[in-house]
Amino acid sequence: MATVTRKRETGKTLLEPARKETVKTYEPPRLAVPVTPERDHIEGPVNATLTLVQYGDYQCPYCGAAYGEVKKVQKELGSKLCFAFRNFPLTNMHEFAMSAAETAEAAAAQGKFWEMHDFLYEHQDTLGDDSKALGYAKKLGLDAQRFEREIAQHIHQKRIKEDFNGGVRSGVNGTPTFYVNGFRHDGEAVSKALLKALSTRW
Amino acid sequence: MQLNKRRRLRELKGRHTVANRPRRRQFKTRKVIKIEGSVLAAGKKAPNFSLNSTPDQKVSLNDFRGQPVILAFYPADWSPVCTDQLSLYAEVMPEFKKFNAELLAISVDNIWSHLAFAKDRKLNFPVLADFEPKGVVSRKYGAYEEKIGESARALFVIDATGVVRWSHLSPDGVNPGADGILSALENLNKARATEQS
Numbered sequence: 001m002a003t004v005t006r007k008r009e010t011g012k013t014l015l016e017p018a019r020k021e022t023v024k025t026y027e028p029p030r031l032a033v034p035v036t037p038e039r040d041h042i043e044g045p046v047n048a049t050l051t052l053v054q055y056g057d058y059q060c061p062y063c064g065a066a067y068g069e070v071k072k073v074q075k076e077l078g079s080k081l082c083f084a085f086r087n088f089p090l091t092n093m094h095e096f097a098m099s100a101a102e103t104a105e106a107a108a109a110q111g112k113f114w115e116m117h118d119f120l121y122e123h124q125d126t127l128g129d130d131s132k133a134l135g136y137a138k139k140l141g142l143d144a145q146r147f148e149r150e151i152a153q154h155i156h157q158k159r160i161k162e163d164f165n166g167g168v169r170s171g172v173n174g175t176p177t178f179y180v181n182g183f184r185h186d187g188e189a190v191s192k193a194l195l196k197a198l199s200t201r202w
Numbered sequence: 203m204q205l206n207k208r209r210r211l212r213e214l215k216g217r218h219t220v221a222n223r224p225r226r227r228q229f230k231t232r233k234v235i236k237i238e239g240s241v242l243a244a245g246k247k248a249p250n251f252s253l254n255s256t257p258d259q260k261v262s263l264n265d266f267r268g269q270p271v272i273l274a275f276y277p278a279d280w281s282p283v284c285t286d287q288l289s290l291y292a293e294v295m296p297e298f299k300k301f302n303a304e305l306l307a308i309s310v311d312n313i314w315s316h317l318a319f320a321k322d323r324k325l326n327f328p329v330l331a332d333f334e335p336k337g338v339v340s341r342k343y344g345a346y347e348e349k350i351g352e353s354a355r356a357l358f359v360i361d362a363t364g365v366v367r368w369s370h371l372s373p374d375g376v377n378p379g380a381d382g383i384l385s386a387l388e389n390l391n392k393a394r395a396t397e398q399s
Contacts, residue, residue, distance in 0.1 A: 026373050029381055092292050092324045168294055169384065173287065173377035186376050 028184040029171030040084045041113045043074065048082035050198045053179040055088035055167040058100035058120045059127055062189065066176040067121040072191035077198070085117060087163040088175050096127040098160065103133045105156035110142045241344040241356045241371045248273075248360045249342040253330035254313045261306065261328050263364070270303040270390055271360040272383055275345040275353040279311045279319035279329075287355070287377045289323045294380045301387040308332050308339060309353050345371070359386035367393075 031053060037046045054070065056063040074083060087105075089097035100120050107116035119136050126132040130151075137147045150156060167177070171184050178185040180197040187193040242248070248271075252262040263271065276287055288307055291298075298305055305327040311319075316329040332339045332353065340346035345356035355372035368386030372378040 026376075028376075029379065032381070090289065090293055093289055164293075165297070168297065168380050171379035171381040172290075173379035174290055184379075 028186055031179040031182045031184075032169040032171075033166035034182075035082065035084045040086070041108060041117070042082060042084050043114060044082045045079055046082055048080055050077060050080050051082045051084070051179075051181055052194065052198065053084045053086065055086050055163070055170075055172045055175060055177045055179075057087075057089050057094055057097045057175040058104070059094035059097040059124065060090065060175045061124070063176045064121055064124045066178075066189040067118075069189060069191045069194065073194050073198070076191070076195060081198070086167060087160045088167045088172055088177070089160065089164065090175060098157070099130070099151065100127050100133075101160045102151050102154065102156050103130075105159060106147050106150040107137060107140070107142060109150060109156070110147065112137075112140050112142060115140055241354070241369045242342075242358065242366055244366050244368055246366050248358065248364050248366050249339075250364075251339040251342070253308065253332055253339060255328040255330055256317065257313050261330055263306075263360070266304045267364060268362050270301055270362060270387060272298065272303055272305045272387075273343070273356075273358040273360065274305065274307045275340055275343065275356040276307060276309050277347075277350070277352040277355065278309055279315045286323070287379075288319075288325055288329070290377070290380060291327070292323065292325050294384075295326050297380070297384060298387070301391065303359075303387055306330055310337050310340065310351070343369075357383060359383060359390065361390055 035042065035046075035051060035053060052070070052073065054063075054066070056066070070083065074081060087101045089101050091098050104113060104116045104120060107113055116133070116136070120127065120133070123132060134144065134148065138144050170179065171177075173184075176189050178189060178194060180194065185194065185197050187197060248263060250263045252260045255261040263273075274287065274291065291305060291307070295305070307325070307327060307329045308331075309316075309329075310332050312333045313331040316331055319325070320329045336351070337346045337353065340353040343356065343358065345354045346352075347354050355376070355378060357368075357370045357372075357378055358366055359368040361367045367390055368382065370378060370382050
């Protein structure tokens with residue numbers, strides 16, 4: 001039997017630019033601060049093959065919309081996904097963004113970050129009213145005095161600013177900004193686009 | 203290997219099931235986005251300009267000789283998101299100030315639109331109108347989209363002597379963020395430190 005050598009059909013290959021002097025290829029910025037379990041708020045296994053990092057602002061309506069989309073992505077991928085949330089409060093535009101971030105971090109200090117994070121996004125319209133978050137903190141069984149004190153003394157503001165600066169260095173260009181497997185996601189903040197980006201290895 | 207594969211396929215002929223169908227190796231490749239056109243490159247002298255920042259005041263690039271200047275060309279005011287490029291720069295301004303850098307934002311919108319936009323987004327830097335003649339300054343920097351009639355999303359970092367040290371053209375629809383600007387400003391500092399030593 002004669003063997004016929006056929007060229008294997010490969011996927012699309014990188015094309016040489018026609019006019020090298022004017023056509024450049026674009027690569028989105030990389031996450032400057034890697035995800036670490038000591039510092040980051042993580043859902044899912046730390047060593048999962050896929051990582052999704054979100055820089056978010058609790059008062060931003062687009063982050064509110066993205067909250068549901070991330071839940072869909074997590075439901076779809078389950079333990080294949082490591083999701084981390086970092087603060088990026090746009091304090092110029094959103095007056096309650098910083099205090100909401102501090103509220104979530106104060107809950108984190110007592111081990112209930114994700115519960116408070118979810119609560120804040122599910123009740124974005126109550127962000128100006130501290131009593132709502134405090135009430136929920138009590139419901140979660142947190143030490144309310146410690147919780148209130150840490151917020152009033154801005155104990156966690158330094159961490160939030162570190163998140164913010166790390167985000168700026170990573171090329172965060174607004175909220176929400178997602179990093180899919182370490183690269184900024186420039187597509188839409190919807191589950192379909194995120195899932196597609198996560199499954200395309202860079 | 204090819205022979206066995208063909209034999210196997212012949213055996214399966216007529217009995218193709220989803221599980222048995224022959225598979226082609228999937229090569230996952232990197233998605234390539236190309237940026238057409240080019241902006242004024244590093245090493246070139248930044249063309250001076252004089253544009254309105256208010257209806258009766260103009261701002262010139264030469265006014266800022268002696269300090270680094272960031273030029274941010276952008277398509278239009280009032281993009282419908284709460285997290286546009288200029289709002290981000292307003293948030294990041296304290297970082298830019300650490301380098302004693304001045305930021306000038308430029309688009310072809312008229313000055314009244316700029317004033318309302320700057321007030322709404324609480325922008326803490328001049329927003330200049332490259333309005334009449336339309337796009338002249340943007341063109342000088344290679345940052346004008348002729349087909350659309352708007353400035354491209356282009357960034358420049360100009361050093362204290364008026365030379366472009368870093369430039370970046372962002373693809374359509376991509377907000378470039380501030381990381382490139384900050385890296386360029388750091389490099390300026392490093393270059394100055396090595397010159398002085």
